[in-house]
Amino acid sequence: MEKHRVVPDVVEVVPDQILEIKYPSGVSVNLGNELTPTQVKDVPSVSWKADPNAYYTLIFTDPDNRHRDVPYQEWHHWLVVNIPGNSVAKGEVLSAYIGSGPPQGTGVHRYVFLVYKQPGKLKFDEPVLGRSVEKRGNFFATKFANKYKLGQPVAGNFYLAQFDSYVPQLYKELGA
Template identity: 50%
Template sequence: MEDIVPDVVDAVPAGIVQVSYGECNVVCRGNELTPTQVKDPPTVQWCAPEGDSLYTLLMVDPDAPTRQDPKFREILHWAVVNIKGNDIATGFPLAAYIGSGPPEGTGLHRYIFLVYRQGNKIEEGQTIPNNVRAGRLNFSARQFAAKHGLGEPIAANYYQAQYDDYVPIRNKTIIG
């Protein structure tokens, strides 16, 4: 997990976010999954010992358009705030889930899941729908965490993906 430092976080979080796309496609510290395998929202869990705590889940791609030239760092793929414990269904989606869509010929992209313990409830605004690109480019997990007083993430995990035949299908559904 060291290769997400310093691009997205300053230090490797102590905890691991358990992420699975069905039974067979489990996220494991940089393993490779395909855009086809990750097109639908995953099951996500983390250790949430404090039952009354609220959490934030972010999923970002820091490698857009490429890892060598990340001028759109980071792309926001998912943001859920005010999650009770680790039950994502109780949270508010600031940005609906969009699966991986690395452009052809850009190599492997990292897709990083970060979980933060919230000190306070985050004000809920409009959700960025899963067919809208606006508001997703040049996102910064660090700036988001600072704005909302989240501190450092308590858990993380990531996979890598590169272009496959699902990417153009996915991109036809996205506007703006």
Template identity: 45%
Template structure:
């Protein structure tokens, strides 16, 4: 009986891990911006709204920094990114828009990480459809990294364009992504105010 329960648990774990990969492939995040999908899930919550592989939120609902949790190891540093691969619109050749980038995160304590790009929520332009907003976690095997990126504030909207998480990860020899999640959002009436704040 013990072996049967263990087998069922292992099957459930394998199924959930496979789920993450299959959801990323179904949404074409692999291969659009990463070569290999993660197998672990990042827990992302905007207040009571839980992000679960393609959950649709409005820009208004996702305006504030979300609560983030992921599987981590003691004493290890991580990098977190939230990126929009559909800027300015989905289809054709686009580069990503970096919405949030934090490095040197001790375990999962994002507040103690090094902010490379302050959080800005989704702000897809009018008539550009639903954009994918992808959360990815990378492991820093070499410990603390000296990032030579320009630090981006909320106002640096134009500097956030033409990003590539794949090139960023290669540049700093990051492992992964080891975990991920994503949501979708499209234009709402508050977007013009967000664009003004971003200097776009």
């Protein structure tokens, strides 16, 4: 995470646990491996060593929304809160999953998954976005975590991706 500047660009410290992320396409996320938008288009399974009696928040974000060399602005791809234990499917989806879609010519993007342990079940005042692309930009995982007093992430992982032939199809599906 430090080699690819996830620390300090996205979070202040490396999480204690590596988040396990597996896609239906058969690929897994492995601390900076390069995957294609085609491989990560569908919702992955996500797991970590969780306290079954605790609630968690899952954030999936792209800190290279415009280009890695331009001052970054995160664009979140998935936001699930009040996850009981590590049962992501039982959490409250604030922003539905949207796979990677780095624009052509913007180079390699970092796609970061973070899990935070909540101090309890929380009330979030964020808009529920579904698959809408509205209000996903100008997002910062650290600011979100601070707002809800989530502390540092307990688990994380990330991959790299760049434009491929699936991206125009994704944009069409999203009306972008």
